[in-house]
Amino acid sequence: MTDSTDFSAQLAALREQYAKRLVHTLDNLLSRVKGKGADIAPIILSELHADLHKLAGSGGTFGFFELSRQARILEVAVKVWLDDLSVLEAAQWEAWKNDLSALRQAFMTDAAFDASAGKALLVPPLLGQNEHVRVILIEDEALIAYELNKGLSQFGYEVSHCADFSAAEAEIRAGMPDVLVVDSMLPGQNPADSTEALPLLFERLGYRLPTVFLADRIDFPSRLAAARAGGGAFLTKSTDISTLAGRIEMLLREHDHAPYRVLIVDDDEVLAEHYRLTLKAAGMLAEKVCRPEETLAAMQSLNPDLLIIDLYMPDCNGADLALAIRYEDAWMSLPIIYLSAADDLDEQIKALSNGGDDFLTKPVSDARLVSTVQVRAARARKVSELMSQDSLTGLLKHSTIKDRLAIEIERAHRQGKVMAMAMVDLDNFKQVNDTWGHPMGDQVIKTLAHLLRQRLRRQDSIGRYGGEEFAVVLPECNAADAMRLLDDIRQRFAEMRFIHEGQSFGITLSAGVATSKQCTDAPGLLAAADAALYKAKDGGRNQVCQFCGY
Numbered sequence: 001m002t003d004s005t006d007f008s009a010q011l012a013a014l015r016e017q018y019a020k021r022l023v024h025t026l027d028n029l030l031s032r033v034k035g036k037g038a039d040i041a042p043i044i045l046s047e048l049h050a051d052l053h054k055l056a057g058s059g060g061t062f063g064f065f066e067l068s069r070q071a072r073i074l075e076v077a078v079k080v081w082l083d084d085l086s087v088l089e090a091a092q093w094e095a096w097k098n099d100l101s102a103l104r105q106a107f108m109t110d111a112a113f114d115a116s117a118g119k120a121l122l123v124p125p126l127l128g129q130n131e132h133v134r135v136i137l138i139e140d141e142a143l144i145a146y147e148l149n150k151g152l153s154q155f156g157y158e159v160s161h162c163a164d165f166s167a168a169e170a171e172i173r174a175g176m177p178d179v180l181v182v183d184s185m186l187p188g189q190n191p192a193d194s195t196e197a198l199p200l201l202f203e204r205l206g207y208r209l210p211t212v213f214l215a216d217r218i219d220f221p222s223r224l225a226a227a228r229a230g231g232g233a234f235l236t237k238s239t240d241i242s243t244l245a246g247r248i249e250m251l252l253r254e255h256d257h258a259p260y261r262v263l264i265v266d267d268d269e270v271l272a273e274h275y276r277l278t279l280k281a282a283g284m285l286a287e288k289v290c291r292p293e294e295t296l297a298a299m300q301s302l303n304p305d306l307l308i309i310d311l312y313m314p315d316c317n318g319a320d321l322a323l324a325i326r327y328e329d330a331w332m333s334l335p336i337i338y339l340s341a342a343d344d345l346d347e348q349i350k351a352l353s354n355g356g357d358d359f360l361t362k363p364v365s366d367a368r369l370v371s372t373v374q375v376r377a378a379r380a381r382k383v384s385e386l387m388s389q390d391s392l393t394g395l396l397k398h399s400t401i402k403d404r405l406a407i408e409i410e411r412a413h414r415q416g417k418v419m420a421m422a423m424v425d426l427d428n429f430k431q432v433n434d435t436w437g438h439p440m441g442d443q444v445i446k447t448l449a450h451l452l453r454q455r456l457r458r459q460d461s462i463g464r465y466g467g468e469e470f471a472v473v474l475p476e477c478n479a480a481d482a483m484r485l486l487d488d489i490r491q492r493f494a495e496m497r498f499i500h501e502g503q504s505f506g507i508t509l510s511a512g513v514a515t516s517k518q519c520t521d522a523p524g525l526l527a528a529a530d531a532a533l534y535k536a537k538d539g540g541r542n543q544v545c546q547f548c549g550y
């Protein structure tokens, strides 16, 4: 990834390009009105309006705030005359022309003050780079730390324990963790309340990390304090490990995602490039289109999570473009954010009714652009994820995992590689439900789902195939590696203890493994893995078997 110095240099170069263009724009504007009286032709007023609208919208983005502000005032006046030319009086016109000339002074003042100078771009830390999820546990009580460490390690987390915030800070600086698990009270520390210490730590680091707070008990004030400190989850210390692991995973899923893909449609190339660079610096995959007619082709190739459309483009109104895009079923739910001036109220209402989701008012600050896009894109991803996920476990639904399997086996054959799949089934699970109750059974299912997610790689897919049966798709994985992996999961799961009303019990699993070398298509591979699973069950359960033919 390009670093923030590179982005800052590219943005500075764009600002210079924009400033050069501004000189021409101002010359142009002034030459249009030079020597002209108040009987000015509507076509010229219309051109003036278009240019001033552009100036007002783009100036602030490049640090020309005063110029942008004054251009907006001039634009509003022209709009009034455009609507009713009879109200334009000679004195007003002369005053307006003077104000237009004053734009040059505003330009000089803004140009002398480079708002972007010395301003480092906010490049978020790269989370999710560790091979295993790294947890830093900040806990002063050794016994609790020991128990949490042991429990989380069983799920495959790599846990570092620190007794206080200063030790944790040194540990974070030595290597980026994926998540913090923090005791909400650390007596003897200053401040003792971790909801106060955490924001201070983030301030020193210059970035935030996903955090779970653990408290002795939860009341409303402590819950609120945790939320104010930006905690992603707040649990009691007596919470069982599988619930804690579930919350950690949920937080990781929020942060660890493929970069958001954003397409920007704006006829102003320099401005569009500024937005593109700003979003790229924030870790997104952004592309721009300056000719609206190229939008659909660019969407096909980028498959964006979100679209930003300039509302005011000379050849194509943004709202019309949005409607044209929505004719395609595939783009029906794609979030669209318009860029528009604050006072285009009628236009805004039309734009929303054409299927837009939000507005960004020009001039747009970099921070506002990034945060609006992040929030919208995250929401859109969440909705589409929820549609393909099983509600109890968060794993892929039956139909989705079957689709994944079909894609991966086809890919493996095409590329001449080997992929594996496994069917995993809980042993004698009916007894768990009968003895400990259905809710406890659900807890066991969720625990296995967490464990599978923790032990598998990012490119693997896991689905809840049936009630207590799971399907695992392992791209680029041979039979020996798949057997080793599944057997490790089997052992870890067998070692876990579940607690119900003070009583503890354990449960095992069986699994069947097959590879693409043995089958030509997805149904064949599923049947082979299933046959291997039944061999494991027949062989006495708590084992992993490989498919060796029917």
Ligand SMILES: Nc1nc2c(ncn2[C@@H]2O[C@H](COP(=O)(O)OP(=O)(O)OP(=O)(O)O)[C@@H](O)[C@H]2O)c(=O)[nH]1
Pocket (backbone or CB within 6 Å): 392, 425, 426, 427, 428, 429, 430, 431, 433, 437, 438, 439, 440, 441, 442, 445, 466, 467, 468, 537, 541
């Ligand atoms: N708690 C809970 N139980 C479920 C869920 N889905 C399926 N089950 C139960 O899982 C049990 C599966 O039982 P069986 O198919 O007989 O298999 P088993 O008892 O696991 O025995 P083997 O697979 O032969 O080792 C049934 O009792 C189902 O009611 C669920 O979402 N939650």
